[in-house]
Amino acid sequence: VRVFGHDAAGRRSEVRRLLGYVPQQLSADAGLTGRENVALFARVFDVPRAERSARVAQALAAVDLTEAADRSAGTYSGGMVRRLELAQALVSAPRLLVLDEPTIGLDPIARASVWERVDAVRRATGMTVLVTTHYMDEADRHCDRIALMDRGRIRALGTPEELKARVREQDAALPDPTLDDVFRHFSGRGLARGESAEGDFNDVRRTRRTANRVG
Structure with missing residues (x-):
């Protein structure tokens, strides 16, 4: 033993x-x-x-x-x-x-x-x-492969260009989508629907507490 x-x-x-x-x-x-x-x-x-x-x-x-x-x-x-x-x-x-x-x-x-x-x-x-990260520009610039998660579930998986190409094919109104557009597309959430993607009060409090400690 x-x-x-x-x-x-x-x-x-x-x-x-x-x-x-x-x-x-x-x-x-x-x-x-x-x-x-x-x-x-x-x-x-x-x-x-x-x-x-x-x-x-x-x-x-x-x-x-x-x-x-x-x-x-x-x-x-x-x-x-x-x-x-x-x-x-x-x-x-x-x-x-x-x-x-x-x-x-x-x-x-x-x-x-x-x-x-x-x-x-x-x-x-x-x-x-x-x-x-919540910063889609960082994910786009630095990540080779991305998993987009929303409410605990993976909604899409692929390289940044693969994900953007899928949105271009499925949504003619977005000929040049950003990863922010990609997230909204695959999560099914958007401010136009009155649904906020910003999190709740506790999410904001946790983020600000962390930012204050780091800053």
Whole structure:
């Protein structure tokens, strides 16, 4: 039983190293420096002790935070915090990176900065990125394959161009649809029907709480 338990723990450790996760809620500690935050996640993800220092430095460099690494995270801008959280997720050199609303509450320049780093790391490592976002322009620009979800169900699946082509074929009034048009088409929802796609009061409260923490 002890041997089995040891093997199981080893397998869990290996799995943790394959996964990176950036949650919607704030995960960086404002009381620690950027370097200390990433080092903490290196321990959480079971990065071997002998490799931690180099891995932390590599992750910080990948998101362009080397110069700010020894400053308190509490002094970082919203965009820098999001890039720091990306470094935390990258420190284990994951094969799969999961991003939950990675640019929520950020201004356009900060959003672009976060995606620039994500795209650069993906190109350099071949890592798979799974992202959830309400920003259709981000999905169109950065995602190879999209699943449109509405009310807990997948309504459409395909590349951005495939989804737009399906709408063009089915709706002559939309010769050049955007992904916003695609979502409305497949969800069957639209403001003209008096149905709001904006969520309820609790959705708005949760989003603003997250945006305030990140900003």
